[in-house]
Amino acid sequence: xxxxxxxxxxxxxxxxxxxxxxxxxxxxxxxxxxxxxxxxxxxxxxxxxxxxxxxxxxxxxxxxxxxxxxxxxxxxxxxxxxxxxxxxxxxxxxxxxxxxxxxxxxxxxxxxxxxx
Ligand SMILES: [Zn+2]
Numbered sequence: 740x741x742x743x744x745x746x747x748x749x750x751x752x753x754x755x756x757x758x759x760x761x762x763x764x765x766x767x768x769x770x771x772x773x774x775x776x777x778x779x780x781x782x783x784x785x786x787x788x789x790x791x792x793x794x795x796x797x798x799x800x801x802x803x804x805x806x807x808x809x810x811x812x813x814x815x816x817x818x819x820x821x822x823x824x825x826x827x828x829x830x831x832x833x834x835x836x837x838x839x840x841x842x843x844x845x846x847x848x849x850x851x852x853x854x855x
Pocket of ligand 1: 813814815816817818830831832833834835
């Protein structure tokens, strides 16, 4: 399962950070997931909860998942807009095809709160 391997790498990353900080426990972690990242945020949260529980340092960690909606930016008229679907190739405002995805593909660990 795709989400399980992602959950495991997130846990590994958090463990590494906790070790560096000599933390006894990690209270909370914050992860951002774009709606277009290809990751199912509910499946990831489910896998993550299971993975965290298997590590002593992480067993009480609260995982907060922040979803990022897709936002496109037009380089011609500098408008930001929410694309109706992934196949959007033209700006909603001026019709130019000089658009790029500004937000929506995130998959990263934003922060962690530790207890030392
Ligand atoms: Zn435009």
